[in-house]
Amino acid sequence: MARLLRVLLFETPHDPYMNLAFEEAFARAxxxxxxxxxxxxxxxxxxxxxxxxxxxxGEVDMEEASKLGVKVVRRFSGGGAVYHDLGNVNYALAVDGxxxxxxxxxxxxxxxxxxxxxxxxxxCEPRVENVNDIVVGGRKVSGTAASFRWGxxxxxxxxxxxxxxxxxxxxxxxxxxxxxxxxxxxxxxRVANLSELLGRGLGYRExxxxxxxxxxEALGAEAYFDMPSSEELSAARLLYEQKYSSPQWNLxxxxxxxFQKLEGELSxxxxxx
Amino acid sequence: xxxxGSAVKRAQKGVIKARLTVDTETLRIVxxxxxxxxxxxxxxxxxxxEESLRGAAVAEVADRVRDALKEAKLVGSTxxxxxxxxxxxxxxxxxx
Numbered sequence: 001m002a003r004l005l006r007v008l009l010f011e012t013p014h015d016p017y018m019n020l021a022f023e024e025a026f027a028r029a030x031x032x033x034x035x036x037x038x039x040x041x042x043x044x045x046x047x048x049x050x051x052x053x054x055x056x057x058g059e060v061d062m063e064e065a066s067k068l069g070v071k072v073v074r075r076f077s078g079g080g081a082v083y084h085d086l087g088n089v090n091y092a093l094a095v096d097g098x099x100x101x102x103x104x105x106x107x108x109x110x111x112x113x114x115x116x117x118x119x120x121x122x123x124c125e126p127r128v129e130n131v132n133d134i135v136v137g138g139r140k141v142s143g144t145a146a147s148f149r150w151g152x153x154x155x156x157x158x159x160x161x162x163x164x165x166x167x168x169x170x171x172x173x174x175x176x177x178x179x180x181x182x183x184x185x186x187x188x189x190r191v192a193n194l195s196e197l198l199g200r201g202l203g204y205r206e207x208x209x210x211x212x213x214x215x216x217e218a219l220g221a222e223a224y225f226d227m228p229s230s231e232e233l234s235a236a237r238l239l240y241e242q243k244y245s246s247p248q249w250n251l252x253x254x255x256x257x258x259f260q261k262l263e264g265e266l267s268x269x270x271x272x273x
Numbered sequence: 274x275x276x277x278g279s280a281v282k283r284a285q286k287g288v289i290k291a292r293l294t295v296d297t298e299t300l301r302i303v304x305x306x307x308x309x310x311x312x313x314x315x316x317x318x319x320x321x322x323e324e325s326l327r328g329a330a331v332a333e334v335a336d337r338v339r340d341a342l343k344e345a346k347l348v349g350s351t352x353x354x355x356x357x358x359x360x361x362x363x364x365x366x367x368x369x
Contacts, residue, residue, distance in 0.1 A: 051310050052316055053307075053308055053309055053310070053311065053313070053316070053319060054308055054309065054310060055290075055308045058290065058308065076316075077316075078310070078311060078312045078313060078316060079287070079310050079312060080287070080310035081310070103314075104314060104346055104348060108348070130285070130286050130349065131286055131312075131348055131349050132286075132312075132348075145312070146312075147314075147316065148314060148315070149315070149316070253306075253308055255316075255317050255319075255320045256317070257317065257320075
């Protein structure tokens with residue numbers, strides 16, 4: 001029997017806190033062996049997602065974000081801040097991480113091929129630059145970040161289809177050191193929308209199909225569409241209430257271990273399942 | 274007297290921002306905070322690194338970093354990048 005790839009289209013675009021809570025929930029559920037390898041495709045409306053090690057104040061113009069109704073949420077992986085709106089499609093893949101001898105190489109070399117395959121199906125000629133930036137025609141169209149915890153090997157990222165780049169450049173503070181070194185003046189010149197590069201609009205459905213096929217080929221797997229399990233939803237609810245909706249997590253750069261009560265509740269939830 | 278110094282180091286991939294509070298009389302680090310968009314595995318090694326820097330003499334910074342990151346894997350940056358950021362922060366705090 002072919003390897004199976006479960007696909008979830010579960011998303012809460014108007015509640016980015018829940019979207020990111022669910023991201024952790026399904027990664028944990030995969031790591032705990034409660035679900036098959038899972039590809040999640042989802043969208044956020046107007047949010048800045050910052051990396052595990054970042055300080056919100058340093059990356060985001062908080063005043064501007066608040067004025068524009070852009071929420072700031074932390075993800076559990078490292079890397080840099082990204083701006084999401086409905087012009088992005090996000091992908092996240094969680095596979096069993098326990099038998100992977102070199103998870104970093106596997107994630108950034110093998111799993112990333114799913115995204116490259118999807119971009120080829122959409123008519124692009126993508127390249128990977130500097131470990132994990134996906135570039136088309138010299139412009140960055142996707143960044144990826146991997147994480148290896150809870151027994152899962154996990155990679156996620158965002159595809160820019162038709163993002164509002166003006167809002168992006170208003171809310172994200174330009175990484176000065178990076179730009180000075182590259183002689184680039186603003187964040188918005190480093191990234192590009194796929195619709196601009198391809199000269200045509202890209203629909204959500206078309207991108208979903210390309211991602212599913214891209215990851216099917218990369219993993220040698222057969223995809224099936226599914227709904228979140230009750231454990232994933234319960235875990236997401238706990239994560240949402242105690243972590244992802246809290247300023248302590250989103251703004252303060254604290255480690256997971258700060259949320260002791262939550263960790264205990266998640267362990268008992270998954271051990272009961 | 275306590276002095277605060279901050280520095281930013283651009284690695285091959287990602288930026289490392291270091292902020293240190295240094296006791297300028299004992300030449301020891303009182304508080305260390307490292308943020309940025311780098312990739313470090315396991316991720317929580319960062320907090321261990323900060324913990325190991327607290328109370329360290331400024332002269333021990335490089336050894337503490339190398340030791341704390343010995344088992345960790347960095348993608349697109351090196352322990353030396355972290356040391357550079359931290360030593361520049363020490364300097365910015367007015368300690369040489």
